[in-house]
Amino acid sequence: MEQKKEQTPAVVEVENLDIPVDTLSEQLHFTVPANSKVSLLLDNKSITMGFPNLAFSGGRDSRIKIQYQEALFDAEGRKANRNEWRNKTMKGYYDVVVSDGGKQRVFTPLWIRVFRYVKIEIETRDAPLEIHDFHNLYTAYPLKENAEFLSEDPELERIWDISWRTARLCALETYMDCPYYEQIQYIGDTRIQALISMYVDGDDRLAKNALSQFYNSMQPMGLTKSNHPSSNSQIIPPFSLIFISSVHDYFMLRNDHEFVSTFLPGIRFILSWFLSKIDDTGMLGPLPYWNHVDGGTPEFREGSPPGITEGGSAHMTLLLANTLRHAASMFSYFGYSQEAENYMVLADNLVERTKKTCFDQKRGLMAETAGKKVFSQHTNALAILSGAFDSEENERIARQIMTDESLAQATLYFNFYVFQALKKAGRGDLFIESLDQWKYFLDKGFTTFPEHGLESRSDCHAWSSHPMYDLLNITCGVEPGSPGFQTVSITPQLGSLNAVQGTTIHPFGPIITTYKREKNGKLNCVIELPEGLNGTLKWNQSDHKLISGINKFVLD
DSSP states (O other): OEEEEOOOOEEEEEESOOSOHHHHHHOOOEEEOTTOEEEEEEEEEEEEEEEEEEEEEEOTTOEEEEEEESSOBOTTSOOOSTTOOTTOBOOSOEEEEEOOSOSSEEEOOSSOEEEEEEEEEEEOOSSOEEEEEEEEEEEEOOOOOOOEEEESOHHHHHHHHHHHHHHHHTBSSSBOSOTTTTOOOBHHHHHHHHHHIIIIIOOOHHHHHHHHHHHHTOOTTSOOOSBOSOSSOOOOHHHHHHHHHHHHHHHHHOSOHHHHHTTHHHHHHHHHHHHTTBOTTSSBOOOOSOOOSOTTOTTSGGGOOTTTTTSOOHHHHHHHHHHHHHHHHHHHHTTOHHHHHHHHHHHHHHHHHHHHHHEETTTTEEBSSTTOOOBBHHHHHHHHHTTOSOHHHHHHHHHHHHHOTTSBOOOTTTHHHHHHHHHHTTOTHHHHTTOHHHHHHHHTTOSSOOSSSTTOSOSOOGGGGTHHHHIIIIISOEEESSGGGSEEEEOOOOTTOSEEEEEEEETTEEEEEEEEEOTTSOEEEEEEEOTTOEEEEEETTEEEEEOSEEEEEEEO
16 A cells, blocks of 8 residues: 655644644644643545544543544535535544553554544543644555646646545555445446546556456355445345446456456356346346445436336346447457357347337437336436447437436436447537536535535545546547557547647556647647557548557548
């Protein structure tokens, strides 16, 4: 793990201690008289993680309470602007230390603490207590920010930076969904985290470890746990499908196919469970367990799409179809052509039956069920990704799901899939225009991105950091052109941006993409590929060959 000593957080409020706040912020060194009670509120200005250290002397039997929180709460229990601390209270976990009266004692907890705000409350007995120092030993997996994204929009750079802090604070010896609460590696979060790690750092060790951990969590019925390593056995069937897509991500991004091939038996096992659930309608029937796909969407009860308990969920059927296509590409590569063909036929059939049953001709959208009462961004994004429509329909539906506010709206997490659908539909330009949720957090004092919205439980949640990946993958347009990232395919979708520079990390070295739109509408492209890598630049339905080194184009 990376470890580094951080500066002492700024003291913003003091009670019952006759020392100016500014003085304490310069050096947290003070003495609490005997038989006294004092408290201090500290603001680190950004959320951090690690092992706090409190150094003190004397004050036998003094009680020191150190409380940690990502944000403070007002009288109504709301967090609101994270920069605001006046008239707010501290909640959350805490440590209690009782002094033995000795000199130069240092307390540090046995496990990480996560905080922006820290409250230190001290109650002395018959002897004064001297506080020497309080600081944090920042601890996290040693990811390096080797990639870069620059544009004329400064808010995008702030989103990039906050996404990176979010991703960093959700990684120790495994990925974590969030550092303050569960601290568990969940499949839904991990897929996004692994893509960020490989695109931004180039380090794939946590990604490989995660795939192995989830594979080892396989249950006898044919599904993985939703999270692992953990002592529970929570089952979220959609996450088992996302696990397969995560293997496919790694298959495309790394030339490590001996490792990938070890997962094929488990992929068969997972898919056989789902295929056994297809009923006479040709779609998935009722599904057991908790089929969480996106929390925070009111139309999706407890995070599950309509049709889960009754059968006939368009969302889950299309997710299965899309996963079957990912599996087919891997099985075909490894020589299992008959299985690959079977998976593709099954995917086509699932898409066809779902479209016949749930597509609403009047609205021109896929409904959640045959009743056609609920429509969502989620399921129409999956319809695009699973190949339900031709390119013209893809483009129309991409525009519609981003403008029709009557649709059930995706939250921060599922927007990862919505944005990928925009990219596939050739409307990645809409991605840049769809970052209002993230820009809103900039105005509300967030230093990491939350689980859902302003009043989320977790202020730092890995799945909300995907814009960092999206800026490289969608805006700069960098993705593998063939398995193992042996070639690159670059399809820039700049949206309203006129000047963009991005650096994406490839196993051979950095891929540097520079785009500048001229007043005449032409696009100047400079693409630098590392030695040994070639590929294709795609623009306006034309392909341009890319070779190792510097490639320059002026595109209409």
